[in-house]
Amino acid sequence: MSERAPAADIRIVDFxxxxxxxxxxxxxxxxxxxxxxxxxxxxxxxxxxxxxxxDGGCVLFAVDGAQRTLxxxxxxxxxxxxxxxxxxxxxxxxxxxxxxxLLILGALERFRxxxxxxxxxxxxxxxxxxxxxxxSVGFRHYPAxxxxxxxxxxxxxxxxxxxx
Numbered sequence: 001m002s003e004r005a006p007a008a009d010i011r012i013v014d015f016x017x018x019x020x021x022x023x024x025x026x027x028x029x030x031x032x033x034x035x036x037x038x039x040x041x042x043x044x045x046x047x048x049x050x051x052x053x054x055d056g057g058c059v060l061f062a063v064d065g066a067q068r069t070l071x072x073x074x075x076x077x078x079x080x081x082x083x084x085x086x087x088x089x090x091x092x093x094x095x096x097x098x099x100x101x102l103l104i105l106g107a108l109e110r111f112r113x114x115x116x117x118x119x120x121x122x123x124x125x126x127x128x129x130x131x132x133x134x135x136s137v138g139f140r141h142y143p144a145x146x147x148x149x150x151x152x153x154x155x156x157x158x159x160x161x162x163x164x
């Protein structure tokens with residue numbers, strides 16, 4: 001995977017209703033390519049205001065100068081300062097160009113700004129480029145802290161450790 005720098009006119013912005021369909025589209029595209037779209041995915045993707053934003057989470061987008069959404073990531077507040085990094089997706093034609101790194105750095109900045117105390121994610125061993133990205137910004141592998149997952153596809157659990 002090449003890490004080309006993203007174009008200079010790309011910004012990381014907060015959720016706006018005009019991008020709700022893009023949030024779903026970007027995530028459904030990669031889910032259908034690698035796995036299946038599970039009921040929990042559809043629930044969250046169809047109504048991020050209720051399932052992510054209302055409980056203190058956030059949804060971020062990478063947008064270009066023409067206001068096109070190129071990628072997205074969300075932080076789901078689990079309570080007591082614990083957040084899940086979730087629903088990270090980059091437009092299929094733009095993967096490997098640094099957008100994922102830009103999104104995850106934006107999510108980490110937001111996590112810190114919200115005063116989060118723990119950030120975790122669930123992933124799958126098939127998604128090698130994503131795992132390498134997560135590791136490169138400080139996520140470490142752990143056994144899952146609870147039996148199972150809300151995603152049938154999840155076989156990797158990681159927790160973020162800020163650089164020292």
